[in-house]
Amino acid sequence: MDFDSFVLCASTADLGAEPAAREHADAVEFRMDLASDPLEALDDYDGELPVLATNRAGWEGGDGGDDDERLDALATAATVAPVEAVDLELASVQDGDGRSVVEQARGAGVSVVVSTHDFEGTSDGETMATALDAGLEHGDVAKLAVTATDRRSVLSLLALTNEYDRAGDPVATIAMGEAGRHSRVVAPLYGSRIGYAPLDPADATAPGQFDLATTARLVDELSPQ
Numbered sequence: 362m363d364f365d366s367f368v369l370c371a372s373t374a375d376l377g378a379e380p381a382a383r384e385h386a387d388a389v390e391f392r393m394d395l396a397s398d399p400l401e402a403l404d405d406y407d408g409e410l411p412v413l414a415t416n417r418a419g420w421e422g423g424d425g426g427d428d429d430e431r432l433d434a435l436a437t438a439a440t441v442a443p444v445e446a447v448d449l450e451l452a453s454v455q456d457g458d459g460r461s462v463v464e465q466a467r468g469a470g471v472s473v474v475v476s477t478h479d480f481e482g483t484s485d486g487e488t489m490a491t492a493l494d495a496g497l498e499h500g501d502v503a504k505l506a507v508t509a510t511d512r513r514s515v516l517s518l519l520a521l522t523n524e525y526d527r528a529g530d531p532v533a534t535i536a537m538g539e540a541g542r543h544s545r546v547v548a549p550l551y552g553s554r555i556g557y558a559p560l561d562p563a564d565a566t567a568p569g570q571f572d573l574a575t576t577a578r579l580v581d582e583l584s585p586q
């Protein structure tokens with residue numbers, strides 16, 4: 362998967378929802394950790410949109426169980442044809458356990474998104490930059506999702522996003538939560554390369570998401586023609 366420009370992902374635990382996502386999404390983010398038999402679902406997948414596979418750890422806001430099994434399943438997913446990118450937590454890469462997933466993905470020509478989530482707040486610029494730099498060291502895209510409690514934290518995230526984009530470094534940034542909601546459609550203007558949205562707001566995979574059709578419309582309306 363190519364992240365040269367913004368990629369809007371329909372985030373879902375159900376690959377059967379892909380036809381409904383086609384009109385608005387560029388890819389499907391398959392939340393393996395929220396699905397009941399994710400590898401079987403991937404084998405059966407015959408949709409048109411490419412898949413970004415995420416098997417989010419319990420310790421990073423997801424529902425992935427045993428870490429070895431979680432990472433093994435993600436490595437297997439990287440070998441299944443429709444999977445064109447995998448998402449791996451920076452902490453998994455740094456502690457070494459996720460390295461084999463990166464290698465497997467690279468061997469299969471699959472892109473790697475290295476992500477960091479902060480569900481508590483927004484760190485200072487330097488700390489956020491450290492996470493992005495580390496993500497870029499291992500992945501094709503470094504993703505940082507923070508929790509905004511006020512507009513200022515969103516501004517610092519957007520400013521950082523713009524710096525990386527101007528330097529040609531692909532990052533994806535998101536300010537989760539109510540105060541950061543607008544970042545989901547504004548960050549692409551500052552160079553964020555990936556957005557996430559559920560088809561139905563009831564199936565949101567993170568705080569503050571707009572539904573897919575709304576995200577697509579707002580991103581489209583805001584982007585320079």
Ligand SMILES: O=C1C[C@@](O)(C(=O)O)C[C@@H](O)[C@@H]1O
Nearest residue numbers: 372415506535537557566567
């Ligand atoms: O990491 C991310 C970003 C996200 O947390 C969001 O805030 O939209 C949604 C998750 O599904 C995805 O894996």
